[in-house]
Amino acid sequence: MPSSPLLPSRPSLLDDLAHAALARACSAFRQSGSESFALPPVLVDATLGNGHDAAFLLSCAPPEALLLGTDIQPRAVHAATERLAAARQERPDCRVQIFCRGHQELPQIWAELPPEERQRPLLAGVFNLGWLPGGDKSCLTRAESTLAALDFLLERLMPQGCLSVHCYTGNAGGPEEEQAVLRRAAALPPRRWRVAYCRDANREDSGGRAESLVLMERLPISRREMRVAGLCQA
């Protein structure tokens, strides 16, 4: 086999697929012409961790976007804030707000935003479940709180927006959490949503190496429907 340079372990193949789907949503927003939307969008990283996904979101965010990030661990919030510091210099037009709170509190977090920010459309959301790499493995996401956050974001997601959930079956409760996310995603009406599911095919659940990705894209609607929903200007 010819020798090749080693690839870094992160982003993984599934991380890259998630990023491609999120970038697609950002690019659709840009192509529609930001000026046709009433307000710049919100992007959410519901599991900040070390901030890789948040930094990616910020790099492809439409102009003047608002990036919201949540994590329950101060250590993660610190790491993500550091990683985002450089990314923020590249995107001074965007605003970043980080919360050391569980993503199940997103409804309250949203309600506490200034009125104009609350009106912004939600364009993208990312979950990378499980524990903080290199951190406390007992502090990990749980199906119940993940679903609470996911439901809130699903309800708010704008047409052509995308939610991505990277699941791990190796964690305690991981298989159940993956199944819960998948059930929710699979129940989305196909007339309004495109849902894709991609899973390791050569790794076992037991022993816990299998990972999967659930991508939920809200399908486009007509300009008239967009106006009625208050998403674009008359």
Ligand SMILES: C[S@@+](CC[C@H](N)C(=O)[O-])C[C@H]1O[C@@H](n2cnc3c(N)ncnc32)[C@H](O)[C@@H]1O
């Ligand atoms: C796999 S890591 C995320 C990796 C991260 N997206 C990155 O790019 O580095 C999962 C994170 O979820 C966080 N977490 C666990 N339960 C949470 C909750 N209820 N709300 C928000 N974050 C949570 C953990 O603290 C951990 O940092």
